[in-house]
Amino acid sequence: MYYRLALIGYPINHSLSPWIHEHFLEKANLNGDYSTFEISPDDSFSLKVKQLMNDNVQGFNVTVPYKEKIISFLDEIDESAEKIGAVNTVVNRNGRWIGYNTDGxxxxxxxxxxxxxxxxxxxxxxxxxxxxxxxxxxxxxxxxxxxxxxxxxxxxxxxxxxxxxxxxxxxxxxxxxxxxxxxxxxxxxxxxxxxxxxxxxxxxxxxxxxxxxxxxxxxxxxxxxxxxxxxxxxxxxxxxxxxYGHTMLLYQAQYAFEIWTGLKVPMGSMDRQLKHKLEGR
The missing domain is CATH 3.40.50.720 (NAD(P)-binding Rossmann-like Domain)
Structure with missing residues (x-):
């Protein structure tokens, strides 16, 4: 199976999510890719989201400013995401789009x-x-x-x-x-x-x-x-x-990856690698 994963939000050009999830795919020995799908405020959000959903993706992350806006486009949301009032991870399960919140x-x-x-x-x-x-x-x-x-x-x-x-x-x-x-x-x-x-x-x-x-x-x-x-x-x-905050970034991504693939990838040295990457910015 080839996993097509993505991130929607604005702006997201400098997001670290592709780096993190490409490492997860490699660690899990899975074929796939993770791309950014920027939606500017001038775009039609509805059109762009439907385009993404029709593009054979298994799942995607949602970042600001769309964590609340995405909810009305989903078939179901997890109980925790409903209470929190925001979704940052979406999975396609047999054609049904289900939203989760992995932050907490x-x-x-x-x-x-x-x-x-x-x-x-x-x-x-x-x-x-x-x-x-x-x-x-x-x-x-x-x-x-x-x-x-x-x-x-x-x-x-x-x-x-x-x-x-x-x-x-x-x-x-x-x-x-x-x-x-x-x-x-x-x-x-x-x-x-x-x-x-x-x-x-x-x-x-x-x-x-x-x-x-x-x-x-x-x-x-x-x-x-x-x-x-x-x-x-x-x-x-x-x-x-x-x-430190970068570890939350890693572990909320780990849980999102788990939702998409069913696999909990061990962190190994990724904490240190991400730290070095951030220090070099």
């Missing part, structure tokens, strides 16, 4: 790869910074994994409150302003930064200071350009555990 599970896999004992204490206190699409996926995955204390801080607390509606009966979630969260940072075991603050071309920006971290805490930033954000640098100076 990919994030959890990447965190567990660095911190294998992460799951042992479900009562650890977790703070998520931000309230965007990635936050919804990560929050939902943490809830599904049974974590009990997941707080959210965001510039707009109303958006954070919307995400908190995804909680289970067992979950406790408090919503804080950024100023409040900065004052309480030492109370958290895990801090997850999901905003674009600190991303190139503004790498010196930081959502708030990492002044009083607990020595045993983990600080995670899903940004991968730059590889080490200012937030991670400040946290690293405190000697805490660090989790």
């Amino acid at each position: 599970i990919g994030y959890m896999r990447s965190l567990e790869s660095k911190f294998p004992n992460f799951h042992q204490d479900k009562a650890k206190r977790i703070l998520i910074i931000g309230a965007g699409g990635a936050t919804r996926g990560i929050y939902h995955a943490l809830v599904q994994s049974g974590f009990l204390n997941i707080d959210i801080t965001n510039r707009t607390t109303e958006k954070a409150a919307e995400i908190a509606k995804l909680k289970s009966d067992a979950t406790t979630t408090n919503i804080f302003s950024l100023d409040q969260a900065e004052q309480m940072i030492k109370n958290y075991d895990v801090i997850i930064q999901t905003t674009s603050v600190g991303m190139k071309p503004n790498p010196d920006n930081i959502v708030f200071k990492m002044n009083e971290l607990k020595e045993t805490s983990i600080v995670s930033d899903i940004i991968y350009q730059p590889l080490e954000t200012r937030l991670l640098k400040e946290a690293g100076e405190k000697g805490v555990g660090l989790h």
Whole structure:
């Protein structure tokens, strides 16, 4: 079988997805290719998506700004994707187009790869910074994994409150302003930064200071350009555990590949290879 896979979004010329999935195809000893299918805002989205679906592809990824727009073109969406309200992976199963969201599970896999004992204490206190699409996926995955204390801080607390509606009966979630969260940072075991603050071309920006971290805490930033954000640098100076954003990129792609092919490809040295690739950009 020849796997024809693709990515839709805008802009996507510099996407790392082709590099990642071509490595996965090689590791899995499968024949196939992964191409970018850019859809500009001036194009007819409907026409372009139907063109792709009629082009014998087995599946495709969806990135911004189309993770919500794609839903109405699908025959079915996975329960998690429905709750999150966004799809980033689509598979063709016997002519039926089914949508998934791999962000949350990919994030959890990447965190567990660095911190294998992460799951042992479900009562650890977790703070998520931000309230965007990635936050919804990560929050939902943490809830599904049974974590009990997941707080959210965001510039707009109303958006954070919307995400908190995804909680289970067992979950406790408090919503804080950024100023409040900065004052309480030492109370958290895990801090997850999901905003674009600190991303190139503004790498010196930081959502708030990492002044009083607990020595045993983990600080995670899903940004991968730059590889080490200012937030991670400040946290690293405190000697805490660090989790880098490029690993989420890898593991959410791994789960997408698994959906398309049924094969879970081992990462091997891809973490290090992608790190070197990003450092060279």
